[in-house]
Structures are given as structure tokens and as C-alpha cells.
Amino acid sequence: MKGKSVVLAYAILRGDFNSPIRIGRYVSIGIHTILRPPTLIESSGGRSMKPTMSYLPITVGNNTRIGKYCVIEATAVGSSVFIGDDVVLSKRCIIKDCCRIEDGTVVPSDMVIPPFSIVKGCPAKIVGELPESAAVDIVDESVDAYTAFVQEQQQQKR
Incomplete structure (x- = not known):
């Protein structure tokens, strides 16, 4: 975690699978949210064909x-991704920069969402496109949200 990020109450980051979770700056993780490394099941090849399971790293960009x-x-x-409430990002999916994932969306395994996409539904579908200015707007919003959080915490201590 690079700093100036907020992990709210009861969020779970499963870093115990020997697979790193990398989190950028000005990231906010909501209450009761779970980040767990995706699994990859591979066949060893030989006669036994015994499958092996490994865990992949998770990377969350800035803002x-x-x-x-x-x-x-x-x-x-x-980076600069807005993920709504009650969203499921299934195994190994990739969300590119500057995307908006609407509340209640379920992104299926291995789906790649292109930059500036608005995604909604179960299963997820691209329903629109963000303007190019969204890249700057989302950065400003994330910095403002962090600043407001810090000020709120300081007031609660008084």
C-alpha cells in the first residue's frame, strides 16, 4: 500500500495466500469489502494430470x-476507477484505467474492461463511455475524499 489510502471497517485483504496485493495512492476500500487473490488452476501435464492451484497477485491502481x-x-x-457498492469482480478479470463499475454489477471471470468504460449488470455489459475529462475528475475526487476523511478523523479525536 503506497500511502494516503483508506481501508474502512471490516474490510478484508487476504494477503495470506503467498500472493501480493498491491494498492496505489489515494485508494478507498469500503466497509465489508473483500480483496482476495484470484486462483489459477493448471494441469501439470504428465501421466497423473494432477491439477495444481496457485494464487495470482492483485494490483489496484492510484485514485x-x-x-x-x-x-x-x-x-x-x-487507476482512476470507480467501483460502486455490492460489486463482484470475478477471478482474473482486468479493469483498465478510468472505468466506472455501477452498483450491483457482476463482472465474470477473465473479462477485460477497456479504458473509459461504464459497466453495469449481471453479467456485466459495457453500457457507456466516460468522457476523457473523467481521468482528471476522478483524481480530484479521490484526493478530496482522502482529505475529507483525514479531517473527519481529526475532528473525532478532539
Whole structure:
């Protein structure tokens, strides 16, 4: 975690699978959200054909907001991404930079969402496109949200 990021109450980051979780700056992770490394099941090849399971790393870019009650098993979530509440990012999906994932969306395993996409539904579908100015707007919003959080915490201590 690079700093100036917020992990709210009851969020779970499963770093115990010997697979790193990398989180950028100005990231907000909502209450009751779970980040767990996605699994990859491979066949060893030989006669036994015994499958082996490994865990892949998770990367969350800068200026990204993950809502409450989400389950994140994505391989990568880009920078300047807004993820609504109750979203499921299934195993190994990839969310590129500057995307908006609407509340209640379920992104299926291995789906790649291109930059500037608005995604909604179960299963997820691209329903629109963000303007190019969204890249700057999302950065400003994430910095403002962090600043407001810090000020609120300081007031509660008084």
C-alpha cells in the first residue's frame, strides 16, 4: 500500500495466500469489502494430470474507489476507477484505467474492461463511455475524499 489510502471497517485483504496485493495512492476500500487473490488452476501435464492451484497477485491502481460490500478477485484494477457498492469482480478479470463499475454489477471471470468504460449488470455489459475529462475528475475526487476523511478523523479525536 503506497500511502494516503483508506481501508474502512471490516474490510478484508487476504494477503495470506503467498500472493501480493498491491494498492496505489489515494485508494478507498469500503466497509465489508473483500480483496482476495484470484486462483489459477493448471494441469501439470504428465501421466497423473494432477491439477495444481496457485494464487495470482492483485494490483489496484492510484485514485481508485472500491465501494462497500464488494468482492474483488480481479488480477488488475487500473487507476482512476470507480467501483460502486455490492460489486463482484470475478477471478482474473482486468479493469483498465478510468472505468466506472455501477452498483450491483457482476463482472465474470477473465473479462477485460477497456479504458473509459461504464459497466453495469449481471453479467456485466459495457453500457457507456466516460468522457476523457473523467481521468482528471476522478483524481480530484479521490484526493478530496482522502482529505475529507483525514479531517473527519481529526475532528473525532478532539
